Amino acid sequence: MIYRFMLTQHIGHPAVPCVKAGQTVLRGQRLAVKPNGKLGAHIHSSVKGEVCAVEDLFVEVEADEKRCETGFFGADFDRAGIGVLTSSFRWEGSGESDYVPIKGNSVLELIEEAGIVGAGGAGFPTAAKLSRPLGPGGLLILNAAECEPALRHNTALLELEPERALCGMRHAMAAVKAAEGVIAIKEKRARAVAALRGALASSSDISIRFLPDIYPSGEERAVVREVRGMLLGPDQLPWEAGCVVLNTETAARIADAVEKRKPVISKDMTLAGQYRAKVFSDRGSAALFDAPLGIAVGSIIERAGGLSADCGELIAGGPFTGKPAREDSPVTKLTGGLLAAMPFLCAREKLGLLACACGAGQERLMDIAAKMGGETAGLEHCKQSLPARGARKCENPGKCPGQAEKVLSLYRQGARALLIGSCGDCTNTVMTVADRLSMSVYHSTDGVLRTAGEGLIRWRKS
Numbered sequence: 001m002i003y004r005f006m007l008t009q010h011i012g013h014p015a016v017p018c019v020k021a022g023q024t025v026l027r028g029q030r031l032a033v034k035p036n037g038k039l040g041a042h043i044h045s046s047v048k049g050e051v052c053a054v055e056d057l058f059v060e061v062e063a064d065e066k067r068c069e070t071g072f073f074g075a076d077f078d079r080a081g082i083g084v085l086t087s088s089f090r091w092e093g094s095g096e097s098d099y100v101p102i103k104g105n106s107v108l109e110l111i112e113e114a115g116i117v118g119a120g121g122a123g124f125p126t127a128a129k130l131s132r133p134l135g136p137g138g139l140l141i142l143n144a145a146e147c148e149p150a151l152r153h154n155t156a157l158l159e160l161e162p163e164r165a166l167c168g169m170r171h172a173m174a175a176v177k178a179a180e181g182v183i184a185i186k187e188k189r190a191r192a193v194a195a196l197r198g199a200l201a202s203s204s205d206i207s208i209r210f211l212p213d214i215y216p217s218g219e220e221r222a223v224v225r226e227v228r229g230m231l232l233g234p235d236q237l238p239w240e241a242g243c244v245v246l247n248t249e250t251a252a253r254i255a256d257a258v259e260k261r262k263p264v265i266s267k268d269m270t271l272a273g274q275y276r277a278k279v280f281s282d283r284g285s286a287a288l289f290d291a292p293l294g295i296a297v298g299s300i301i302e303r304a305g306g307l308s309a310d311c312g313e314l315i316a317g318g319p320f321t322g323k324p325a326r327e328d329s330p331v332t333k334l335t336g337g338l339l340a341a342m343p344f345l346c347a348r349e350k351l352g353l354l355a356c357a358c359g360a361g362q363e364r365l366m367d368i369a370a371k372m373g374g375e376t377a378g379l380e381h382c383k384q385s386l387p388a389r390g391a392r393k394c395e396n397p398g399k400c401p402g403q404a405e406k407v408l409s410l411y412r413q414g415a416r417a418l419l420i421g422s423c424g425d426c427t428n429t430v431m432t433v434a435d436r437l438s439m440s441v442y443h444s445t446d447g448v449l450r451t452a453g454e455g456l457i458r459w460r461k462s
């Protein structure tokens with residue numbers, strides 16, 4: 001089986017290949033390196049095998065491990081699936097210690113050597129994030145919001161291995177000289193909270209803070225707002241509030257790098273939607289730990305029993321921010337979910353598109369509108385969505401500024417239905433206005449959420 005390792009799996013410069021075609025590589029061996037002095041991350045092989053292609057965008061390795069070609073729904077599921085909230089699987093063989101260990105003399109060196117990047121989807125190189133010490137009163141926040149509906153793997157990690165996340169968190173706290181740590185999590189994650197409380201029983205350096213149950217409570221500035229009581233501007237970083245925010249899986253990868261000298265060679269994710277394996281009809285979704293980097297998405301689908309029905313769209317990531325994927329797309333350090341959605345509904349009316357900076361933006365909404373076969377009457381951005389650093393950022397994530405003006409504008413442009421990517425709070429406002437104008441409302445997340453048996457975004461309580 002061929003594994004494809006993309007050279008850009010992070011923010012910053014692409015990694016530079018350090019292997020040649022025909023070369024034999026070991027599991028954990030570097031395939032590409034971060035360019036000297038620049039922002040980036042090393043890339044390591046998740047399999048033992050032979051390099052079969054070195055291209056501008058990727059390196060490919062033909063694996064000689066039979067083990068990786070067998071199923072992963074094994075004993076771990078039976079163990080992990082009982083008594084925990086989330087059905088969980090661990091990739092067969094992923095726990096073995098037959099990898100090339102990384103070398104380093106400090107926590108920061110080990111994090112850089114391991115190629116750790118933000119596993120929540122942003123992909124910012126973690127060594128760079130932790131390289132600047134915080135001032136007095138500095139706070140390290142573990143972002144355990146997992147606010148994308150349907151995603152479960154970060155919560156499952158805390159249910160099953162709270163000590164691993166806490167260990168990584170403490171190494172990160174030491175690196176940035178944080179006086180204190182806070183775990184930001186939703187109260188409804190009761191089993192994860194109980195596991196954390198058990199693991200923190202005799203500690204006073206880390207506490208738990210509850211986040212509101214809204215999307216996007218896990219947006220970095222939303223987390224800082226809730227924990228610090230300070231609203232950062234769209235182009236400000238948590239550092240300016242004396243904080244560093246770290247995703248749960250990222251913390252676990254730090255623990256692996258420091259304690260086990262293990263590079264990043266796998267990714268945790270959530271599978272949800274139209275998979276044939278029984279767990280999906282029973283429980284809608286499952287966490288998959290340690291899928292090997294570089295493996296084709298189609299191989300994971302195969303191990304989940306294949307797709308049970310026509311799939312409208314395969315999404316890599318969460319329902320709000322994920323991107324369409326193909327079966328030959330490789331798993332990267334940013335693949336947080338593989339969601340197999342039902343076919344698209346047909347739009348019979350002219351659509352008005354309302355884009356969100358934290359959810360579906362212009363490009364994604366236009367893509368969905370085309371897949372729904374709908375004619376587009378116009379496009380508006382939420383008024384809190386502002387250009388910042390080459391993208392769009394929300395001024396105050398998840399707090400609706402009012403949507404009547406935008407909906408009325410789309411109505412005047414000829415729209416008789418809306419396709420929106422809005423956060424929960426804004427969606428509820430849109431619904432109220434649209435109802436008065438007799439406009440139907442479609443949400444960018446509908447297909448995935450219906451398929452995964454999750455409640456739709458409309459009328460969620462905040």
Ligand code: SF4
Nearest residue numbers: 356357382394398423
């Ligand atoms: S306020 Fe607007 S831009 Fe911000 S999260 Fe909600 S819909 Fe998106």
